[in-house]
Amino acid sequence: MGEEIAISLKNVSKCFKRYSRPVDRLKEVLLPGKSRTDEFWALRDINIEIPKGQTVGIVGRNGSGKSTLLQIIVGTLTPSSGDVRVVGRVSALLELGSGFNPEFTGRQNVFFNGQLLGLSQKQIEDRFDDIVAFADIGDFIEQPVKTYSSGMYVRLAFSVAVNVDPEILIVDEALAVGDVVFQHRCMRRMRAMMDSGVTTLFVSHDSGAIKTLCNSAVMIHDGKIHTTGLPNTVIIEYLKLVTELELGLAQDITVNSQQQVNPVVDNAIQASDSPNFDIESPSSNFSKATRRGSGKARIESVKILNQLGHYAGESPIFAFNEEVTLIVNLKVYYTIKSCIVGFHVCDKNGNEVIGSNTLEENIKIDKLESGEEIEIKFKFNLPLRPSSYSLTVAGAESYESLSFDWIDNIMVFQILPPDTGKLIHALVHQPMVVKVNKKVLPTVVTPA
Numbered sequence: 496m497g498e499e500i501a502i503s504l505k506n507v508s509k510c511f512k513r514y515s516r517p518v519d520r521l522k523e524v525l526l527p528g529k530s531r532t533d534e535f536w537a538l539r540d541i542n543i544e545i546p547k548g549q550t551v552g553i554v555g556r557n558g559s560g561k562s563t564l565l566q567i568i569v570g571t572l573t574p575s576s577g578d579v580r581v582v583g584r585v586s587a588l589l590e591l592g593s594g595f596n597p598e599f600t601g602r603q604n605v606f607f608n609g610q611l612l613g614l615s616q617k618q619i620e621d622r623f624d625d626i627v628a629f630a631d632i633g634d635f636i637e638q639p640v641k642t643y644s645s646g647m648y649v650r651l652a653f654s655v656a657v658n659v660d661p662e663i664l665i666v667d668e669a670l671a672v673g674d675v676v677f678q679h680r681c682m683r684r685m686r687a688m689m690d691s692g693v694t695t696l697f698v699s700h701d702s703g704a705i706k707t708l709c710n711s712a713v714m715i716h717d718g719k720i721h722t723t724g725l726p727n728t729v730i731i732e733y734l735k736l737v738t739e740l741e742l743g744l745a746q747d748i749t750v751n752s753q754q755q756v757n758p759v760v761d762n763a764i765q766a767s768d769s770p771n772f773d774i775e776s777p778s779s780n781f782s783k784a785t786r787r788g789s790g791k792a793r794i795e796s797v798k799i800l801n802q803l804g805h806y807a808g809e810s811p812i813f814a815f816n817e818e819v820t821l822i823v824n825l826k827v828y829y830t831i832k833s834c835i836v837g838f839h840v841c842d843k844n845g846n847e848v849i850g851s852n853t854l855e856e857n858i859k860i861d862k863l864e865s866g867e868e869i870e871i872k873f874k875f876n877l878p879l880r881p882s883s884y885s886l887t888v889a890g891a892e893s894y895e896s897l898s899f900d901w902i903d904n905i906m907v908f909q910i911l912p913p914d915t916g917k918l919i920h921a922l923v924h925q926p927m928v929v930k931v932n933k934k935v936l937p938t939v940v941t942p943a
């Protein structure tokens with residue numbers, strides 16, 4: 496006998512009608528008979544089968560179609576075509592704001608929701624204390640839900656969703672809204688439910704959560720299934736796509752910023768006259784990166800090797816804390832008195848999180864003549880929070896002098912979450928030793 500299927504979608508597509516201009520909606524009302532909407536396919540030919548008891552993660556960029564897919568499975572949206580089968584009682588925690596009546600108190604909403612999910616009054620009463628205890632929102636349970644903060648709202652909604660004995664649990668990113676303590680509590684509860692055989696569908700942008708919680712994952716892109724498989728494989732594909740798109744964005748910005756050339760630097764480059772800026776490099780990103788400098792010496796190529804010593808590619812993905820080697824090749828066009836070459840790694844907000852240079856690392860590079868070439872290698876680890884980072888590489892004769900070459904955004908790379916499932920809360924992670932000493936309480940001697 497084959498495995499039981501809890502959720503099955505066959506050739507499911509969803510088309511929304513959209514007005515490209517608000518005035519078209521008005522025109523349609525005033526001049527009925529002609530549709531003025533455009534068709535927008537949010538989902539196209541989705542085929543998924545989720546066996547009973549599995550936990551499946553769904554990833555995809557904003558607007559890729561994840562929420563539409565979940566709403567179709569839950570039944571709050573009907574597909575334009577295709578077949579949806581869901582076997583079992585579904586409890587869903589979809590977007591914030593759905594499910595509760597804002598005018599009702601928390602207590603009234605618990606009963607209202609429980610009934611919607613098919614529980615009797617008695618069954619809800621039996622579970623009520625557990626629901627309130629898990630939500631931990633104190634006296635607010637007697638207040639109208641419209642007075643709740645978004646965090647309180649999620650606490651109560653999640654508590655209801657997990658305390659009604661669902662056979663299928665569908666969670667859409669809502670965990671991110673609660674505080675960290677609550678997120679951990681939710682994770683523990685979800686894991687317990689998964690262990691007890693509840694089929695779970697879990698949408699998240701948190702690749703660590705997908706990797707630690709799910710048996711398999713599905714990546715949606717532009718309304719279609721892009722990749723399915725083991726969570727790690729799907730996450731790598733997802734991060735690769737995100738990195739490539741980010742890099743494309745960085746390059747667009749670069750093209751604009753290059754139009755505003757710093758005149759001082761520009762004159763210096765022109766004065767140097769001879770350097771050839773059509774650099775051959777292993778990276779096609781290279782020539783498009785934001786670049787400035789006198790041009791007396793030029794960074795000819797930059798590449799990163801992974802911990803196995805292999806070239807990591809143009810948009811690398813590294814393991815958490817992986818040891819990498821950055822290799823910078825420099826060619827001198829005009830004699831320089833001395834040379835400092837350095838780099839830094841920036842997070843998305845532009846914070847420089849890792850960086851150094853030859854001078855600070857006590858590597859002295861003396862006078863270099865025109866035509867000389869040098870290679871500099873920096874070996875370091877990447878103990879950084881899983882995210883994407885950009886690399887900047889630069890060189891100058893001294894701290895006081897104008898850079899001879901400075902290249903921002905030469906590369907964007909991605910760091911994966913630790914395999915252990917550990918969450919990295921800070922930007923940079925430090926190895927540490929933790930010791931707990933249990934205090935021995937003095938024994939109290941009671942007088943005879």
Ligand SMILES: Nc1ncnc2c1ncn2[C@@H]1O[C@H](COP(=O)(O)OP(=O)(O)OP(=O)(O)O)[C@@H](O)[C@H]1O
Pocket residue numbers: 511512513535537555556557558559560561562563564
């Ligand atoms: N009711 C609607 N009418 C028209 N277009 C819609 C409607 N609902 C969703 N869309 C469009 O469908 C696409 C998919 O939306 P959906 O909310 O499913 O994406 P998502 O992957 O969940 O995004 P996010 O991660 O931002 O929540 C988007 O382009 C969205 O604008």
